[in-house]
Amino acid sequence: MQPILKVENLRAGIEGKEILKGINLTVNPGEVHAIMGPNGSGKSTFSGVLAGDPRFTVLGGSAVLDGTQLLDLPPETRSHAGLFLSFQYPVEIPGVTMVNFMRAAVNAKRKYLNEDPLSAAEFLKLMRQKRAIVELDNKLASRSVNEGFSGGEKKRNEIFQMAMLEPKLSILDETDSGLDIDALRIVAGGVNKLRTDRNATIVITHYQRLLDYIRPDFVHILYKGRIVYSGGPELALELEEKGYDWIKEQVGE
Amino acid sequence: MENSLNQYLELIQGNLATIDANAPEALDALRPEAVEALRRFGRLPRRGDEGFPNASPEEMFAPDYGLNITRRPIPADVAASFRCDVPNISTLTAIVVGDSFHPTATLLKNLPEGIEVMSLARAAKEHPTLVSQYLNKLAANSSAPVALNTALLQDGVFIRAARGARLDKAIQIVNIFNTPVAMMAVRRVLIVAEEDSALRVLLCDHSQRADVDYLSSQVVEIFAGKDASVELYDIEESSARTRRLSSVFVRQDSGASFFSTGCALCGGDSIASSRIDLEGAGASASLGALVIASGSRHIDNSVLLTHAAPHCTSRQLFKYALFDDSRGAFGGKVVVRPGAVRTDAAQTNRNLLVGEHSTMHSDPQLEIYCDDVKASHGATTGQLDARALFYMRSRGIPEDEARRMLVQAFMMDVADSIRLDALRDRMRLLVEKRLGGDASASCADCAACK
Numbered sequence: 001m002q003p004i005l006k007v008e009n010l011r012a013g014i015e016g017k018e019i020l021k022g023i024n025l026t027v028n029p030g031e032v033h034a035i036m037g038p039n040g041s042g043k044s045t046f047s048g049v050l051a052g053d054p055r056f057t058v059l060g061g062s063a064v065l066d067g068t069q070l071l072d073l074p075p076e077t078r079s080h081a082g083l084f085l086s087f088q089y090p091v092e093i094p095g096v097t098m099v100n101f102m103r104a105a106v107n108a109k110r111k112y113l114n115e116d117p118l119s120a121a122e123f124l125k126l127m128r129q130k131r132a133i134v135e136l137d138n139k140l141a142s143r144s145v146n147e148g149f150s151g152g153e154k155k156r157n158e159i160f161q162m163a164m165l166e167p168k169l170s171i172l173d174e175t176d177s178g179l180d181i182d183a184l185r186i187v188a189g190g191v192n193k194l195r196t197d198r199n200a201t202i203v204i205t206h207y208q209r210l211l212d213y214i215r216p217d218f219v220h221i222l223y224k225g226r227i228v229y230s231g232g233p234e235l236a237l238e239l240e241e242k243g244y245d246w247i248k249e250q251v252g253e
Numbered sequence: 254m255e256n257s258l259n260q261y262l263e264l265i266q267g268n269l270a271t272i273d274a275n276a277p278e279a280l281d282a283l284r285p286e287a288v289e290a291l292r293r294f295g296r297l298p299r300r301g302d303e304g305f306p307n308a309s310p311e312e313m314f315a316p317d318y319g320l321n322i323t324r325r326p327i328p329a330d331v332a333a334s335f336r337c338d339v340p341n342i343s344t345l346t347a348i349v350v351g352d353s354f355h356p357t358a359t360l361l362k363n364l365p366e367g368i369e370v371m372s373l374a375r376a377a378k379e380h381p382t383l384v385s386q387y388l389n390k391l392a393a394n395s396s397a398p399v400a401l402n403t404a405l406l407q408d409g410v411f412i413r414a415a416r417g418a419r420l421d422k423a424i425q426i427v428n429i430f431n432t433p434v435a436m437m438a439v440r441r442v443l444i445v446a447e448e449d450s451a452l453r454v455l456l457c458d459h460s461q462r463a464d465v466d467y468l469s470s471q472v473v474e475i476f477a478g479k480d481a482s483v484e485l486y487d488i489e490e491s492s493a494r495t496r497r498l499s500s501v502f503v504r505q506d507s508g509a510s511f512f513s514t515g516c517a518l519c520g521g522d523s524i525a526s527s528r529i530d531l532e533g534a535g536a537s538a539s540l541g542a543l544v545i546a547s548g549s550r551h552i553d554n555s556v557l558l559t560h561a562a563p564h565c566t567s568r569q570l571f572k573y574a575l576f577d578d579s580r581g582a583f584g585g586k587v588v589v590r591p592g593a594v595r596t597d598a599a600q601t602n603r604n605l606l607v608g609e610h611s612t613m614h615s616d617p618q619l620e621i622y623c624d625d626v627k628a629s630h631g632a633t634t635g636q637l638d639a640r641a642l643f644y645m646r647s648r649g650i651p652e653d654e655a656r657r658m659l660v661q662a663f664m665m666d667v668a669d670s671i672r673l674d675a676l677r678d679r680m681r682l683l684v685e686k687r688l689g690g691d692a693s694a695s696c697a698d699c700a701a702c703k
Contacts, residue, residue, distance in 0.1 A: 049646050055637070081648035091644035095662025104658065105648040112649070144662075161648060 002067060003028050004169050004200040005050075010061035011225075012049040018059060019045045021225035027169065030197040034211055034236060035204045037222035038244045043204045044088060046222065049171045051085040052078050053071065066168050079105075080112035082168030086158040086175050093145035098157075100143045102164055109165060130163040134190040152183030159190040170194075171202045176210035188213030208240035221247055256296050257315040258397065259676050260619040262288070266320055266403055276407035277377035282528035287404035290394035297397050307580040308551040310398050313496045318468050319439035324407060325433060326349050326411040344425035345370070347410065351430065352438040355409055360424075365419025367410070367450070371468045373441055376388040376411035383413065387445055391474045391502035391528070396496060398524075399500050402439055410440030414481070420463045423453040423486070423673055428469065430495060431461040433594040440471040446481035446509075453484040453673060458520065463492040470501040477509035481534065484515040484672060489520040490683075493548060500528075507533025507562065514556070514671050515542040516680060518687050521549040529558040531565040531593075541682070543667040545607070545660075545687050546579035546627040555584040556600075560593040560626075572667050574688075575611035575662045582614040589621040589628060596626040604634040606661050607656065657688045 007028040012020040019042045026034055049056045050063055052075035068081045076165070093101065104124070109116040116125065127141060132244050134156040146154050153161045155175055162170050172191065176184055189202065191214050203214055211219075211233070219235040220227045223244070228251050239247075263274065265288060300309035316355065319623050327350050345360040347370060354372035364370060377384045394400040408429050410426055416629040430436060448600040462468055477483045489497065497520065503511050517523055531539050538558065546552050555633035584604045604613040615632040637659050664684050671677040 005459070043440070051645075053643055074652065075646035076649050076651050078646055085647055087644065087647075091638075091640045093638075093659070093662065094647075095642045095665050096658050100658065101648070102649075104650045104654055105645075106655070108649045108651055165649065191556060 001028060004066050004131055005202075006064045007050075008062050009061055010046075010049065011059040012045060012056050014045065014056050019187070019225050020049065022061065023227060025220065025224075025227065027200045027202065029200055029240045031218065032195070032201045032203065034219045035202060035222050036206070036219060036236065036239060041222045042225045044173055047085055047171045047202075047204055050078075050171060051075060051083060052138065057118045076108065077112070079165065079167075080109050084146055084162050084165055084167035084170045086155075086162060086170065086172045088173060088174040088177060089146035090154040090158055091119055092147045094147050096145050098141045098143060098145055102161065104169060106160070106164055126164065130160055133163045133193055134159045135186055151178035152180065155179055155183065155187050156190070159187055159194075165188065167199065167202050168200065171204065174203045174206065175203070176205055176207065183193045208236045211236045224249060225249055255311070255315065256279070257311055258291060258295070258297050258401070259486060260317070261314070261401055261405070262291060264320070272322050272405070272407065275322060277374045279377035279381060279388065279513050280373070280406050280408075283389050283403050283406065287394050287400045289509040291397060291404055294397035294586040296703065297401070303373065304555055304584055305524075305553065307583045308522050308553045310498055310524065313402075313410070313468060313522060313524070316435060316466055318435045318466065319432070319511045319653070320405065320437050320439070320471075321351055321353075322405075324353070327353065337485045340449070344423045345424045346427060349410065349426055349428045349440065351432065351436060352440050353574070354408060365418065365420060366491055367415035367698050368452070369413045370424055371411050372406070373409035373411045373443060374444070380411075380413075383445065384411070384443070387474065387476055389474070391476075391504055391530075392500065394474050395528075398498050399472055400501075402441065402470045406438045406441055406471075409438065411443050412452065412454060413445045414447060414452045416447040416478075417423070417449050418447075419451035420453070421451070423455045423484075423676070425455040426455065427459065428458045429461060430459070430465075430467040430469075430491070433462070433465060435466040437468040437470065440469055442471070442473040442485065444473070444475040446475070446477045448478040448506075448703070449480045450478065452651055453483040453486075454679065455486045455673070455676065456488065456493045456505060458489045458497065460491040463494065465494065467491070467495040469495070469497045469499075471497065473499070473501045475501070475503040475511065477503065477505045477511055477536075479506045480508040481506070482510045482613045484521070484643045486515070486671065486673065486676060487515045489515075489517045489523060491517075491520040493550070493689060494520050497523045497525075499525045502525070503529045503539065503695070505529070505533060505536040505539070508535045509533060510536065512672060513540050514667065516543045516683075517546065517552055518683060519541070520557070524553045525555070527553045528554070529567070531558070531560050531567065532562055534562045535564045536562065536647065537566040539670075540570075541667045541670055542571045543664055543684070544573040544581060545576075545664070545684070546573070547576035548579060549577070551581075552579070553582040553584075555582075558585075558587050558598070560587070560589045560596040560598060561591065563594045563596075565593065566597045569602075570667060570670070571602045572611060572664055573604040574664060575604065575606055575608055575613060577608040579608060579613045580614070582616075583632070584616045584618075585630070586618040586620065587630065589619075589623050589626050592623045593623050594625045594630065596623065598628040600627070600630040600635065602632040603663075604632075605660060606634060606636050607660060660688050661685055
């Protein structure tokens, strides 16, 4: 079986400062991986580097998505190849409607796959279906991208986009931040509905809370740019109970 | 240093009898004073002169353009006017080839009572009092380019709405360059909207040849009487070798409203100045501009807007998207005179530097000589939002398309403010097409007017 994601010795930084110091991670179809770690450990850098965020510089290593080498590709091609990043801080784009934004995204992917663009009717039908997954209001779909959305609406909008694009690998970067318990349930419910045995999910989070709703198969602890500890779901509970200090002790600090 | 004004002064001096003989006396009468003013100015403004940070009238007027001083008829390809026909827009159209006025049959047939559209030469004969009362009263040789326009003036367009006459349809004046040799057009538009009248005027610039140099010197004078409403739309969709220097003068009596939108989509260097005088209480003026420039094009806009009476409102929204090495300038001055109480003035200039080497020069100014006024101005110049760009690309939208969508979104509020429904839709489409694919596409490739 080919892994959905294989990251080997990935090193990356920002403005000359090395943040990721050799990450190794393999994610197989059907799996959910959680990446946890204290602030500043490199969690968001990891997701940004995989998605092609131009702020970061890759210093070495490789990342392969379902057979495709990611690191030399522009962000749009990584998306077409099946990568999706749910942003910790979704960006507001005044003047670009959700409909135009999504249509451009969906049809760009279809073009990459040598498929014809969707007709207006087909597209709107698809929007309707996928909106239901995260109970996203129709009114939001006709507004500018994320403009004036509440924190919860922005995160639901991220999962809605994920539903529209049907990625092979979804990376949810701190999707639980800023969510109340109801919004968290809806967002997590959306993610669970989209899970199949052919796709995979990486959940990046600070807290155990989200993992009550999205059950991980593996939990990894990222610390100072390296995965220092991996385990099953019980590891998240252990972290919740004991904090990160014992990890710091284990790595010799 | 070169002085391109001299060739025009020499031309006038050597051909005065011919110029005069081919123009109505009312226009000839303005010539001596204009020539006198030109001699006083001594030269045309140059880059670096106050108000000309980028474009240079001196350079614009330097090439050896032909001038049609004998008023030889230039064949008008009327079919050309259909190229820029705005679908579903119901306008009354006249075509101005070079600077000669050609009304269409529909225009002549459908003008309602009280609305007149004709050549300035004809108006000088039919309405000598009106023409002498208004022509050149605002422009008044106030700058060298304006004085040059007056000194060479032989014809133009006259639009009048008599007291109480209201026309909902737009009067569309299609300016066309089509000669095989370099040509300069001396355009003059005089608009008189009398008390309680309403007019909408759409000026479109087209060049049928992209391989010939053209220059248009345009002066528009607008008089809006008490409670009159005038809308002016000015669309530049010409060629990279068509340059333009346009000066618009507006005087508004009490309660008069003036609304204008300028759209510079394709064309060569362009300098536009507007002088708006809010002379009567309760008058309102709204000026918008949408500029998309690429290549090494220079586009300058300047506005001098004077609140001379109480309770007047003014709004300005000038937006630029500058690609490649293009340069833009905006100089806007709002003056609130003593006694202009309860003035409400707002001026906004927002610019997007898309091209790595594009530059913008923005100079907003407020001069307030009165208490009890509300006045604001703001100018921002920036690049496309890098976070928005990455966000869009992370969803699979290719970089070029993401850029186009962001520029389009930036520009849309100006297009949306257009009050002529069909034109508003058309502008949205033209902006989209203009930005589509390669934003440096020339007019010939942009298909906007095909």
